[in-house]
Each structure stands twice: as structure tokens, then as C-alpha cells.
Amino acid sequence: MENRCLYAYKKKFGVSYPEHLDDEQFEPLNNVMLNMMEQKNFVIEIKDLEEDAKKYLIDEKGDIKNKEKISLINTYYSDRERMLFCLLSSLIEKKEYSFEGYIICSYVIKMNSSYYSAWVYRRKCLKKLNLNLLNDLKFTKYIISDNIKSFQSWFHRRWLIEYIYKMNYRKKNNQRNNECNYNIYIEEGKNIDNKNENLNEYNIDMENNYISSFDDEKNFISSEEEMNSNSSYNIHDNFYNDDDGFISNCDDTDFEEGQENNRNNIYIYEELGNIINNNIFFKNSLLPNEIINIDNFLYEELLYNNCDIFIDMKNYNSWATKTWLIDKFNILQNEYICKKHNIILHEFCFINYLLTIDIYNNSLWVYRYFILNKLSYFHDLAKMQKEIYFCFTYANQFYDNQAIFNYFIHMVFLYIKLYQNASQIKQKNTELNIQCEKKEETYKHDERNIFQIPLVNYIKNELIKIQHKSKFVLVFLSQLYSYNGSYDDEIECYRYLQKYDDFNEHVWKDRIECVQKRLKI
Structure with missing residues (x-):
């Protein structure tokens, strides 16, 4: 399902998204240059599987006194992998940041995208040698498409x-x-x-x-x-x-x-030149870093990140990078991107479309909250009222969805505070100061009763009709009652949960005791 959506999204917005790593093989590693480089002893202890098996058999018979440690978990490394890790370890230890090292760490990362030291070494090579950053970004995207949960790649x-x-x-x-x-x-x-x-x-x-x-x-x-x-x-x-x-x-x-002259430190001798000429990626890495349209660059990165989300809609790294992009570079307030690409409407359509695919995805609701907060919707009473109706429509239909109700209750509480502040300002503007002082106590009582707010009262009455169908509805109502100070109604919700939610029976029992103590106070 996600792949079909990804294809449609790529086609509509013209995103060039890699579906797998390139077909580049490891032939360049057979080059004499790499075999002649200084290598370091492999740090990870490698034991032959057959030798360990023999030790285990001898140990069972009790024929040996000085028992050697037997590896419980064996990792097999080919000769090529050993050579690459040894070469990279040697370069890191000597702090030698060369184009040869850049080639080696590219292959190491391709084999193991979670190798933190290889990524750190790569960043140093990029800066020391002033290599092409856009080309390296493309390489990173290939790595992510192959292993989307690799934190080091996203970093x-x-x-x-x-x-x-x-x-x-x-x-x-x-x-x-x-x-x-x-x-x-x-x-x-x-x-x-x-x-x-x-x-x-x-x-x-x-x-x-x-x-x-x-x-x-x-x-x-x-x-x-x-x-x-x-x-x-x-x-x-x-x-x-x-x-x-x-x-x-x-x-x-x-x-x-x-x-820019740092690249003059790269000496292209014959063996290195053969590797570069036979590999488009390494050839492009020597291109100069030119000035680009940074707004278009950020927009393309946002689209590309949306493609990552289609691959795995619950991947933390995808959502974290998306929110970082918007927050760090203030994309939703960027006039160029907003006018040319209508990015705000694009993001709302993106969220709503994903909700039709997986409405139980909590990451979607968290991201929706993030977008509304960035757009200052929480300060607009009319927009908040519209958002609450949006939530109620889904909550009434998917009453067993915990993600919706977690989002819904936050929206309701924000709306209550906004409504009360607006009512307070209106009252102060329409009454004399003396009258306000006389009615201060009465107003505080009215302010506390959230069910005097028409929309909140409507939601409560409608959800009461389906409260026995889902524990999430009861939890939602109990939070409203607690906020309003209606402790008897709150206890009634917890007692019903205690009776029918066997797995969390002790939780609701403790809640009841806490509310009863509050009533005594």
C-alpha cells in the first residue's frame, strides 16, 4: 500500500527518490592501491566457527583443564570486509583524511550503515577536502532507502x-x-x-x-x-x-x-584516477560546491522526506527530520515556498491523506499538533472550534482509537482556555470596574464549569452515548470531569473501567482512591 502511494506521490511532485542502492559493486577494491595501504589489526575478535565447535565438544568430554573462552555469538567477516575495516581503522587512528579514505568509508558504510566512526570520518573528509556536498547527500539518501531505520544515516x-x-x-x-x-x-x-x-x-x-x-x-x-x-x-x-x-x-x-583550494591536496595518481574514472559517484564528488537556490533545496528535501514517510509511516527518524526541517528553517513562514508551492495546504493534504491510510498512527496526530502550533492555530477560537469538530467526527467513528483521543483531549483543553480568556476579556469590556469586582466570585464559579461552554457540553453528551463501547471514551470523559471538578462523575467512569478493564484493574482502583482523598480534602 505504502509503495503504491509513494509512486503516486513521486509522480505528482516530480521527486527523484531512489528505491534501492545503486548497482555499484566492489571491483575497485581489487585495485593495487588499496592492497598496498597500511592496515591495522582488526579490533573485533574473530574466531573460526569450526574451532569454537571443537572447543565445545572437547569441553563436554572434560578433556581440558585450562578452558578457553568460547564465543557464544560468532560474526563472520569476509576477506574483503576485514580489509575495509582494517584500512578505515588505520586511517582513523592516524587522522589521515584523504580521498582514498573517503572511498573506503563509502564502501564500509554501504556494508554497515550503522557504523558511527565511519560517518564521523566521512564528515571530516568532506570538510577537509571540500568535496561536493550535494553528491554526498545523494549517497546518504541511497543508504537511507536501503536501511531506513539507521540513525547514523539520518544524523x-x-x-x-x-x-x-x-x-x-x-x-x-x-x-x-x-x-x-x-x-x-x-x-x-x-x-x-x-x-x-x-x-x-x-x-x-x-x-x-x-x-x-x-x-x-x-x-x-x-x-x-x-x-x-x-x-x-x-x-x-x-x-x-x-x-x-x-x-x-x-x-x-x-x-x-x-x-576551495583544499582540494588541491588531492593527488590523483594513476591507481586513484582509475577508480574515479570508473565510478560516477566518486567523479561527481570532485565537482565544486556551487551556490544554489536554498528555498528550492529546502522544498525538495521536504518532499523527499515525505517519500521516506510513505516507506515507513511509523519510523521515528523520518518524522523527527521532517519536524526539524520545518522548525529549524521556518519553512511554513517562508514567503517564497508558501507562495510558489502552497506548502501549508500541501502539508494539511499530506496529513489528511495519511490519516485515511492509517488513522491509528500516533505519529500522524503528533505531527498535526506540531503543524497547528507552528501556524498559531491555538490562538484562534474559530480555527480551534473547526479542529474540534474534525476530531469529534473521527472519534465518534473510531472510538477504540487511543491516538485520536489523546490528541482530542489536548485540543479540547486548549479550546476551553481560549474560550474562557475570550469570555473574560468580553466581560471586562462590557461591565464597569465596580460591577466586575462585585461579580468576581460568581464569574470564577462560571469559569470553572466548562460544561457551560456549548461545544464542550455537546461533545460530552454525544460521547456519553458511546461511553460503554470503549475505555478510551471513558478515559476522555473522566479527564473532562476531573478538569471541571466533577469528582463523582469521574469516580463513576473509573469504577466502570475497573469492572470491565481487567488488565488495568489496579490502575483504576488507585485512581478512585486518589479522587476520594481529594473529595475529603
Whole structure:
């Protein structure tokens, strides 16, 4: 089902999503270059299965006194795998970040996408050698499509997206500043010496600001601050502050003006050249990082992430990356993306469509809550009322769905607070201050009775009709009664649950005792 939906989504929005890893085999590993490289002893102890079997048989007979430790779990590694792990371990130990190492870690990750050290080494190679980031992002997507639950792959993907974003802005900002400084020089008619001095001073300060956002490895990936601008090109100032952390395992010099020259350190000798020429991916990795339309880039990443969700709609990494994209880069407030692609309507249609596929998926309801919160729906009484009717329609039909009722009760409580605040403001505006003081106690009593709110009272009465069909309906009603202070009705719900929900009988018994203590107080 998910694959059919994925195909339809890809076709409609033109997303180029890889369905499996490329057909690239391991022939380049037979190259003399790799066989001649220094190797390190394999860290993981490897024991032959037959030897362990013999030890076990001898041990049963009791023929040996000094019993060697027998491996309970044996992992078989081919000669090719041993060679790759040994080569990569040697490079990591020597801190040698070379294009040869980049090739090796690519094959290691292809074999084991959860190998954390290989991903860390890869990031250092990307920065030290200034390799093509978009090409590496494509490689990461292939790895994720092959093993969608690999956390290390998703971690690297986030790193790449943010790194591409910041590096792209840095280049664009440099161009703008150079043009601006040149225009100022022409207008003011300053001499060349003064101009050079001013430009040098400005660039030093500017570089310090850039470097500060890349030099913190401890605080990956972004700060908790939200970006308030309406355009992605206007929100970059929030990235460049001391509180904003961004992973960086390199020196400050890697982000100086001459960083593009780092690739000159790659010496393409004959053996290495043969590997590069016979592999499109490695050839593309040497292409320069050019300035791109960052808004289109973010939009494509969002579409691509939606494709990941179609593959596994309950995968935590997919949803976490999607919410990170929207929150970190403020996509829902980006004028370019919203106007050109109508992204807000797109996301609501995406959520509603997935609900028709799996309405019991709690991740969908959590994401819907996230979207409404980002759009400030929780401050609009009319929109909240519409959302509650939306929830009630599904809750009345799927009364055994815990995910719906968990979402539903939060919406109701938000609506109650919003309604009470609106009523309080209205009352203060229509009455004199003296009258308000006299009626203060009466108003507080009315405010507490949430069933005086027409919509809440309607929901309660309708759900009472089906309360014996589902324990989730009873739990929902008990929460409403508890919020309203109707403790007798709350106890009645718990007693019914205690009687018919045998598995959680002790839970409801404890709830009853807690409410009874509250009544005595």
C-alpha cells in the first residue's frame, strides 16, 4: 500500500527518490592501491566457527583443564570486509583524511550503515577536502532507502542539509558584501589604500562571525530558537550567534576564503584516477560546491522526506527530520515556498491523506499538533472550534482509537482556555470596574464549569452515548470531569473501567482512591 502511494506521490511532485542502492559493486577494491595501504589489526575478535565447535565438544568430554573462552555469538567477516575495516581503522587512528579514505568509508558504510566512526570520518573528509556536498547527500539518501531505520544515516543527512545551507549563505553573503563595499568606494571616492584597509578590517570581523557558528562540536545540530523572518534569506542572522551550535570537527582555517583550494591536496595518481574514472559517484564528488537556490533545496528535501514517510509511516527518524526541517528553517513562514508551492495546504493534504491510510498512527496526530502550533492555530477560537469538530467526527467513528483521543483531549483543553480568556476579556469590556469586582466570585464559579461552554457540553453528551463501547471514551470523559471538578462523575467512569478493564484493574482502583482523598480534602 505504502509503495503504491509513494509512486503516486513521486509522480505528482516530480521527486527523484531512489528505491534501492545503486548497482555499484566492489571491483575497485581489487585495485593495487588499496592492497598496498597500511592496515591495522582488526579490533573485533574473530574466531573460526569450526574451532569454537571443537572447543565445545572437547569441553563436554572434560578433556581440558585450562578452558578457553568460547564465543557464544560468532560474526563472520569476509576477506574483503576485514580489509575495509582494517584500512578505515588505520586511517582513523592516524587522522589521515584523504580521498582514498573517503572511498573506503563509502564502501564500509554501504556494508554497515550503522557504523558511527565511519560517518564521523566521512564528515571530516568532506570538510577537509571540500568535496561536493550535494553528491554526498545523494549517497546518504541511497543508504537511507536501503536501511531506513539507521540513525547514523539520518544524523549525517541533517548535518549535510544544515552545512549546505550555511555554506551556501556564506558564499552568497560574501558576494553581496563585496559588491556593497565596491559601490561605497565608488560613491565616496576613497583612495585605494583606504579602501583596502577598510575591506580587510571588515572581512576579519565577518570571518570571525562565520567561524563562531562552526566551531562547536558538542552542540549538534541547532539551537532551540525559532526564526521569525518571512524569508529564508532574512533569517540567517539567527544562525550566527554564540548560542547556536553546529557540529564541526575541523580547524577554523577550513572556513577561510581559500577553503576551495583544499582540494588541491588531492593527488590523483594513476591507481586513484582509475577508480574515479570508473565510478560516477566518486567523479561527481570532485565537482565544486556551487551556490544554489536554498528555498528550492529546502522544498525538495521536504518532499523527499515525505517519500521516506510513505516507506515507513511509523519510523521515528523520518518524522523527527521532517519536524526539524520545518522548525529549524521556518519553512511554513517562508514567503517564497508558501507562495510558489502552497506548502501549508500541501502539508494539511499530506496529513489528511495519511490519516485515511492509517488513522491509528500516533505519529500522524503528533505531527498535526506540531503543524497547528507552528501556524498559531491555538490562538484562534474559530480555527480551534473547526479542529474540534474534525476530531469529534473521527472519534465518534473510531472510538477504540487511543491516538485520536489523546490528541482530542489536548485540543479540547486548549479550546476551553481560549474560550474562557475570550469570555473574560468580553466581560471586562462590557461591565464597569465596580460591577466586575462585585461579580468576581460568581464569574470564577462560571469559569470553572466548562460544561457551560456549548461545544464542550455537546461533545460530552454525544460521547456519553458511546461511553460503554470503549475505555478510551471513558478515559476522555473522566479527564473532562476531573478538569471541571466533577469528582463523582469521574469516580463513576473509573469504577466502570475497573469492572470491565481487567488488565488495568489496579490502575483504576488507585485512581478512585486518589479522587476520594481529594473529595475529603
